[in-house]
Amino acid sequence: AQRVTQPEKLLSVFKGAPVELKCNYSYSGSPELFWYVQYSRQRLQLLLRHISRESIKGFTADLNKGETSFHLKKPFAQEEDSAMYYCALPNQAGTALIFGKGTTLSVSS
């Protein structure tokens, strides 16, 4: 069965420190993975998807099929990065997203 695991509930770092939000998945076949972000008092929004292989707001994520991981990374965290981050992948039918439990990132100065 498809599953997304985000092992960290909370990640606290100082401004300027590197950030890695972990995501592991289980999926039959070739998955398409996403990172969504919810800033305080804002709606859930797409941060990046692995097929586009782009960097958004300095964040990158590489799909590692061997380790079944899609960790989100940023070399230098900013205070405005503080938010809830969700890793997600589509269900087998492609009709809905399966989310992890989310990781709260807190960046302090």
Added chain:
Amino acid sequence: EAGVTQFPSHSVIEKGQTVTLRCDPISGHDNLYWYRRVMGKEIKFLLHFVKESKQDESGMPNNRFLAERTGGTYSTLKVQPAELEDSGVYFCASSQGLGSNYGYTFGSGTRLTVV
């Protein structure tokens, strides 16, 4: 363009009462989805409409939940009667095609508290 709009933003009701949540998708988006996040747990899929038809309602927890999308425009999600475990944030999302290909636009959510 206007985004996905959800009403109300918050609702506090007593156990046993009825609550109706509303979602207005982006105009022209045939696909509409409901999700919810119960405290401490992941965001879970409830159901998917394509226009007015229920394409997948496998995530609906039980028959106390009824979703409709008359005319293929806005959707409502009714909980009747509400139970304590229904408390959480209910999200609506819409997409032009299948969301996995086109991307989803989420609403701000309705925070439901059942007391």
